Structure formats: C-alpha cells, structure tokens
Amino acid sequence: HALTAYLTTTADTPPATAELRDHLRQWLPEHMLPGTFVTLETLPLTANGKVDRKALPAPDTAHPHPTxxxxxxxxxxxxxLAATWAEVLGLDQVGVYDDFFELGGDSVLATKVMARLKDVVEGEELSLRVLFSSPNIAAMAAHVEAKRADGLRRxxxxxxxxxxxTEVSAKDLTLDRFLDARxxxxxxxxxRSTGEPRTVLLTGxxxxxxxxxxxxWLEHLASTGGRLICVVRGKDAAAARRRLVDAFGSGDAELARKFETLAAARLEVVAGDIAxxxxxxxxxTWARLADDVDLIVHSGALVNHVLPYPHLFxxxxxxxxxxxxxxxTSRIKAFTYVSSLxxxxxxxxxxxxxxxPDVRVALPVQEVDGAYGRGYATSKWAGEVLLREAHDLCGLPVTTFRSSMILAHSRYTGQLNVSDVFTRILFSVIATGLAPRSFYRSVAEGGSRAHYDGLPVDFVTTAVLALGGRTTAGYQTFNLVxxxxxxxxxxxxxxxxxxxxxxxxxVDDYRDWLVRFESAMRALPEARRQHSALPLLRGLGEPEAPVGGSxxxxxxFRAAVQAAGIGSEKDIPHLSPSLIERYATDLRRLMSE
Structure with a gap:
C-alpha cells in the first residue's frame, strides 16, 4: 500500500509536494515519507470529533502528476527506467524529470521498482539509496551511466x-572484495596515529x-586544541552544516548555545554520504582527510528494521x-565503530x-530473510566482520561498541528519541493513564527479578569517547549495556x-490491560497517537520474561568504566527516578504541542 498524507491549508495555493516532503524530513525517516499528498478543504470527522478515515477520498482520485x-x-x-516506473506506479507514462515521490511513490513502491530494475539494468546493482537521492529518471540514468563510464564496480x-x-557467511566478507590490493x-x-587524537572524523x-x-567530542577537543570533522548529507557544506545545527535546535536553549559556541571554533562539516x-x-577533500584525521568514529548507518539485508548492504x-x-590511506587511523547489541x-x-569471541568464528553464518530487524542486525554484523579483517591484515586499531537501548540525556530537556520503543511505551502509559500490574511474567512462573537494560545517552557518549578515543592498537569489543x-x-x-x-x-490482568490500552491509544488525538505504542502492539502481546541484569x-566494559572513572558514579549508572521524571516532563510538553 502507498503512503498517503491528507492535509488542509490556509494558503491560497497548497504547498508543493517537494516542500511538504522536505518539511516532514525533520521528523520522519526517508522510508516513512508519504508519496502522495491530498489537500482537502476540511478533514471529514466522526460524531466524536475524530478524523473519519473511511470518508477520506481515495488518493487515486487526486493522483499527483508534475505540472x-x-x-x-x-x-x-x-x-x-521510465517503463519500469510507469508499470509499478500504474501510470501511462513517466517523464525523465518527474519526481518518483511526487508521482505517488513511497518506500513500498520504491522497493518494487528496485526489484524490477535488477533485470532491466544489466551489470549494475542499484540500491534504494540511489532512488532516494536520484528520484527522477534523468538523475538515475546519469548515475548508472557514470558508474559504467568510470568502470566503477562497487x-x-x-x-x-x-x-x-538465503544465508551469508563471514567468509564472504573478505577485505579484498571491498578494497584494492595495493x-x-x-x-x-x-x-600510525599515536597519542591524543587531534583531528577526529565523525559520521552520523x-x-x-x-x-x-x-x-x-567538541567539548573534549576544545580542551586539547583539536578539531572535529563531521560528514553530513547535504547538497553542499553549508546545507550539511545547517542540517547538523538544526539537530541541536530541539528543546533546550542551553544545549543549542553550547553547541554553537563550541562549533564556531572546533567544527568542520563536509557534505558527504557514507553510501x-x-x-x-x-x-x-578525501586526500586532506586521509592526511589529517587521527581517529574515525563511525556512528552513521541506515537504521531500518523492516528492510532486508540486501537493501542495507x-x-x-x-x-x-x-x-x-x-x-x-596515507597513515593508519584508529577506528571506533558503533555496532548494536x-x-x-x-x-x-x-x-x-x-x-x-571473534565474531567471524562465533557467528560464522547469518540468515537472509524478511524477519523484523534481521536485515539491520546482519548489516552491523558484517561491519564487525570487515573491521576484524582490517585489523588482522593491516593492523587497524579498532574499538567496537555494541549498544543496548540508548535513553534520554540526563541533563538537557527535550532530548527524546521519540520513535524508539522505550519512549513510545512511557508516552502511552502517561497519555492513557493505564499500565499493567506487571510488564513481566511472575517469578512463580519461572522468571527472575526484572531489569530494564538501558543507559542515558550522555553516559554512552562519555564512555565511547573515553574508551574508543584512547585506542592506538589492538581490537577490542565492549558490550555497552x-x-x-x-x-x-x-x-x-x-x-x-x-x-x-x-x-x-x-490493571491486574495483562490481557485486559492490553485491550484497554489499545482502545485508549486509538482514541488519542492524531498528534498524540503518532507517538504512541500502537506500532508495538504485536511485541506487547505477552508479558516479558524477566531478566536480571543484561x-x-x-x-x-564495566572494568574499563571503573578503571577510567567514567560518569558521576565512576561505574555504569543505575537508572534513577530523576531520569524518568525528565522523560515525563518532556513527554507532557510533547502532548501539549
């Protein structure tokens, strides 16, 4: 099914589709952006004042086409290319400058297009990223022709x-399949880079x-006289920098001021794309970074738990x-890799x-299927395998962090990851005023004392810098839990x-709670419902098995944290009432918007 958005506007002329999609990118990942926008004078309502979804006109009645x-x-x-697009989109014809998403395309239809193009564009494998970055026929054709002209076979x-x-092996991921022999x-x-890193490259x-x-890193480098270089997507360096600045403009004036002050002296943003x-x-720019950078911190990734491994490759x-x-290149740089638990x-x-354990030995094979989250997990596994290879063959110093749930900042306000599981559950409990007597199966049923495995983002970043920033040799992995x-x-x-x-x-009975919880969430106003746990209902179907610890x-990881004296407790922190109340304060503000 295509993703369709319905809207009303007070403007004489409705906003252009491209303008609406650019606006929504502030809150939605690319694969969740609507492909079709239908402008209405008013939204149809039920007797209870809710949007009457059944009364919304079918998007095909106002199917968009560029003027x-x-x-x-x-x-x-x-x-x-045009014939394939037209077939998937159900159109008679497609012009070479028509935008795929303005024609009604979305992530679902994009996947279908790319699957069809495997047979059309012989000798070239195209990923979804190509369509997202080149959403018209002319740009996509130019991308293919450029690869052919350069003889580039990535x-x-x-x-x-x-x-x-249907399954992939660590033995497939040899370094010579990705890097040139020289x-x-x-x-x-x-x-090799030694000592305190002076120039750090950060992705994501x-x-x-x-x-x-x-x-x-900006705070740390301010004390050492170093600088931070961030690779951020954008049409140019100025646009990439604006995108990063906007990421700090969400809710806390002190945070924004601090970033602005540090960035003015210590930050360079280059427009780039890890794909x-x-x-x-x-x-x-590549040669300059190869000469100057001491440490690479790779936090960037295409995070999508629905797409299979081939589309994340x-x-x-x-x-x-x-x-x-x-x-x-030029000299050996230390490498910090943010993986996942x-x-x-x-x-x-x-x-x-x-x-x-060496991940290549402990996890030699991974299945390739459509299971939720498996594609993303396999892509992070593959990254670990490649880094092990680079260490063994080339002596690359690597620190890998497998992180559990990353929670809100313990100090700054408004810093919620609103789409994550934890935030959605807490938001929904507060918004509905309903919680089960317990989210867990009882000890009598064979469980142990329950524990929630999560850490505040400020502790996570301090640990990643302190432990990864000191690496100049070897390969070490930390389960950051x-x-x-x-x-x-x-x-x-x-x-x-x-x-x-x-x-x-x-609510004493878990199933009774779940029924009431779902009903209450569906009754929330649309603005609140989009932040609720409705997408997680399948995972909430049964009480969790309690786990003591991680x-x-x-x-x-714990020994390293204690040895380095990281955090206010000089240890991995326990979660506290103050952190949860900060969540509650920020969530109430979100409800009032």
Missing amino acids: GESVAPRTPLEEQ PTFASVHGADS TIAEAPALP ASGYLGRFLCLE EPRLGLDDG EANVVGTAELIQLAL VVATSRAGQPALGED NPHDDGISLDTFVDWLVDAGHRIER LLPSDR
Whole structure:
C-alpha cells in the first residue's frame, strides 16, 4: 500500500509536494515519507470529533502528476527506467524529470521498482539509496551511466554473497572484495596515529546518538586544541552544516548555545554520504582527510528494521568499507565503530555473545530473510566482520561498541528519541493513564527479578569517547549495556511516575490491560497517537520474561568504566527516578504541542 498524507491549508495555493516532503524530513525517516499528498478543504470527522478515515477520498482520485510539459525519455536506458516506473506506479507514462515521490511513490513502491530494475539494468546493482537521492529518471540514468563510464564496480550484495543467497557467511566478507590490493598490501608499513587524537572524523552526527557524540567530542577537543570533522548529507557544506545545527535546535536553549559556541571554533562539516564511493567527497577533500584525521568514529548507518539485508548492504556494509579505506590511506587511523547489541543476541537458541569471541568464528553464518530487524542486525554484523579483517591484515586499531537501548540525556530537556520503543511505551502509559500490574511474567512462573537494560545517552557518549578515543592498537569489543541486577524495570518506572503524582491505573490482568490500552491509544488525538505504542502492539502481546541484569556479558566494559572513572558514579549508572521524571516532563510538553 502507498503512503498517503491528507492535509488542509490556509494558503491560497497548497504547498508543493517537494516542500511538504522536505518539511516532514525533520521528523520522519526517508522510508516513512508519504508519496502522495491530498489537500482537502476540511478533514471529514466522526460524531466524536475524530478524523473519519473511511470518508477520506481515495488518493487515486487526486493522483499527483508534475505540472508543466513532461519530457519523454531520450535514450534506451531512460526508456527502460521510465517503463519500469510507469508499470509499478500504474501510470501511462513517466517523464525523465518527474519526481518518483511526487508521482505517488513511497518506500513500498520504491522497493518494487528496485526489484524490477535488477533485470532491466544489466551489470549494475542499484540500491534504494540511489532512488532516494536520484528520484527522477534523468538523475538515475546519469548515475548508472557514470558508474559504467568510470568502470566503477562497487561491491554489491550479489557480488559478495551471491544474488539469491538465503544465508551469508563471514567468509564472504573478505577485505579484498571491498578494497584494492595495493591499499591492503601497503597498509602495514604506513605511519600510525599515536597519542591524543587531534583531528577526529565523525559520521552520523545528525542522528540521535551522533549529535551527542558530536557535542562530547567538541567539548573534549576544545580542551586539547583539536578539531572535529563531521560528514553530513547535504547538497553542499553549508546545507550539511545547517542540517547538523538544526539537530541541536530541539528543546533546550542551553544545549543549542553550547553547541554553537563550541562549533564556531572546533567544527568542520563536509557534505558527504557514507553510501557513496569515497563518501561522496571530491578527491581533494578525501586526500586532506586521509592526511589529517587521527581517529574515525563511525556512528552513521541506515537504521531500518523492516528492510532486508540486501537493501542495507550499500549504506551499512560498503559504507563501512569506504571508511576502512580512508583509515588505511596515507597513515593508519584508529577506528571506533558503533555496532548494536542485536549482533550479539541474534542467535536463536544460543547464549548471547560476549566481548572476547571473534565474531567471524562465533557467528560464522547469518540468515537472509524478511524477519523484523534481521536485515539491520546482519548489516552491523558484517561491519564487525570487515573491521576484524582490517585489523588482522593491516593492523587497524579498532574499538567496537555494541549498544543496548540508548535513553534520554540526563541533563538537557527535550532530548527524546521519540520513535524508539522505550519512549513510545512511557508516552502511552502517561497519555492513557493505564499500565499493567506487571510488564513481566511472575517469578512463580519461572522468571527472575526484572531489569530494564538501558543507559542515558550522555553516559554512552562519555564512555565511547573515553574508551574508543584512547585506542592506538589492538581490537577490542565492549558490550555497552546496563548489567545491574537491581530490580529496576518497566514496573519500577511506573511506580516512580505514580510517586511523582501521575494518575496511572494498574490493571491486574495483562490481557485486559492490553485491550484497554489499545482502545485508549486509538482514541488519542492524531498528534498524540503518532507517538504512541500502537506500532508495538504485536511485541506487547505477552508479558516479558524477566531478566536480571543484561542479556549480554559486559565484564570488560564495566572494568574499563571503573578503571577510567567514567560518569558521576565512576561505574555504569543505575537508572534513577530523576531520569524518568525528565522523560515525563518532556513527554507532557510533547502532548501539549
């Protein structure tokens, strides 16, 4: 099904589709942007004042098409692309400058188009990223022709794993399939960055974790006289910088001022894309970074738990390989990789992976299927495999962090990751005033004392900098989790909310609570409902099995935190009532918007 948005406007002329999509990018990931916008004088309402979805006109009755003269395909390649687009979109014809998304395309239809193009564009494997960045026929054809003209054959899922593979092996991910032989051969003899890093390159800085890593590094480099370089998507450096500045403009004036002050003296933003060859950088910028950078912090990724591994391969696997190439050019640079705990917990029926095992040996094979989250987990696993290879063959110093749930900042207000599971659940409990007697199966049913595995983002960034920033040799992995068997759980958070004065009814029967919870969420105003736990209902179908502490062993991480004296407790912190009340304050503000 296509994603359609209905809107009303007070303007004489409705906003253009491109303008609306650009506006929504502030809150929605690319794959969630509507492909069709239907402007109405008023939204139809039910007797209860809710939007009457059944009365909304079918989007096909106002199917968009760019105004002005359509330019017909001019080359055989453009004709092939246009015919495929028209077939999937249900149109008679498509002009070469018509925008895919303005024609009604969205992430669902984009996936269908790219699947069809595998047979049309022989010798080239195109990813969804190409369509998102080149959303018209002319641009997509130019992309293909440029690759052919340059003789550029980037590694693809098909070339590395086999086109129709249903499982992938760590043995497929050899470094010579991603990097040229000369780089690999010469790397061991290159000079190495030593001591305190003076120039740090960060990816993913406009994301939730990334922006606080950006702030953490700016603070640190201000004290050492260093500088931070962030690779951010944008049409040019100015647009990329604006995008990063906008990421700090959400809710806390002190945070925005602090970033602005530090960034003025210590920050350089370059326009680039981890999914592009050489990160989308020109030769001069690439060479300058190769000479100047001491440490690469790779926090960027295409985070999508629906797309399968082949569609994440270019951004998350080839993108990591591009950064490894940079780390092995001119001189050896230390490498910090932000992975995920899903890598270590993805083995069905097997214990979670510790910090010592080589991921290539412990997890030699991964399945390729449509299971929720598996594609993303496999792409992060592949990144770890490549970094192990780079360390063994070239001596690349690597620190990998497998992070659990990253919670809100313990100091700054308005810094919620509104789309994550934890925030949605807490928001919905407060908004509906309903919680189960317990989110967990009882001890009598074989469970243990429950614990919620999450850490505030400010502790996470401090740990990543302190432990990753010191690496100049070796390969080490940290399971960045909250291991305390302290009984602090989702139930505890509800207790703290009640103690703070929130009116929350505890429902004894879990199934009864779930029915009432869903009904209450569906009755919320649309603005609140979009932040609710409705998308998570399937996962909430049964009480959780309680786990005392974390699923992942983390002895190395905890010992390193204690040795470095990280955080106010000089240890991995316990979650506190003050953090949950900060959530509640920010969520109430969100409800009032």
